[in-house]
Amino acid sequence: MRLATHGQEVMQPLDVLKDPVVIEFLGLPESPRLVESKLEQALIDNLQTFLLELGKGFAFVSRQERITIDGDHFYIDLVFYHAVLKCYVLIDLKVGKLTHGDLGQIQFYVNYYDRERRTEGDNPTLGVILCPDKNDAVVKYTLGEQQERNIFASRYQLHLPTEQELERELRREIRQLSVATPLKMPPRKKAGPDA
Numbered sequence: 334m335r336l337a338t339h340g341q342e343v344m345q346p347l348d349v350l351k352d353p354v355v356i357e358f359l360g361l362p363e364s365p366r367l368v369e370s371k372l373e374q375a376l377i378d379n380l381q382t383f384l385l386e387l388g389k390g391f392a393f394v395s396r397q398e399r400i401t402i403d404g405d406h407f408y409i410d411l412v413f414y415h416a417v418l419k420c421y422v423l424i425d426l427k428v429g430k431l432t433h434g435d436l437g438q439i440q441f442y443v444n445y446y447d448r449e450r451r452t453e454g455d456n457p458t459l460g461v462i463l464c465p466d467k468n469d470a471v472v473k474y475t476l477g478e479q480q481e482r483n484i485f486a487s488r489y490q491l492h493l494p495t496e497q498e499l500e501r502e503l504r505r506e507i508r509q510l511s512v513a514t515p516l517k518m519p520p521r522k523k524a525g526p527d528a
Contacts, residue, residue, distance in 0.1 A: 353487065353489055354386060355386065356383070356490070358383075359372075359376065376426075391416075395412045396412070409423050410424055411424040415459070420455055421458045423439065431467040431468065436471070436472065436475040436476060443457075443483060458483065462486045463487055463488075472486050
């Protein structure tokens with residue numbers, strides 16, 4: 334009821350980040366030939382819908398924002414400002430599985446923004462990598478506990494899953510949970526005269 338009357342309440346970065354982000358509205362086919370520039374252009378062409386998918390509070394700032402450090406140029410795919418969290422949100426787009434190098438790149442961008450662009454009253458910058466596949470262990474060991482608070486990896490889906498895909502995913506999750514937390518059975522009572 335609270336959600337219905339007040340809407341989404343944003344208290345921390347995790348409250349605004351989705352995993353997965355469904356970008357079916359782009360109409361892009363799943364293909365190994367998909368390149369980041371085509372994905373980015375499709376998101377910009379559908380910016381209003383993308384902002385609605387991201388959720389409350391996101392304001393678009395720039396795309397392919399160039400930062401120059403000692404003569405070397407680097408480009409941040411998408412830059413947003415989150416009006417509720419009062420911080421910049423940097424989005425790096427990937428078309429392949431997330432790597433530790435990708436996490437290092439977004440960490441570099443976040444550190445730069447915090448030192449060079451953040452102003453008084455802004456909270457620490459958030460970095461988000463949108464990728465089709467990720468390994469949570471890679472994220473954990475690459476970032477460590479400190480960086481896990483402001484750098485996130487979220488999967489994107491180019492289409493909503495079918496009923497069969499949802500069923501497979503639920504079964505996979507149940508199997509994983511069963512292995513991770515086996516059920517503890519009470520000890521059996523001995524049969525016989527001593528029982």
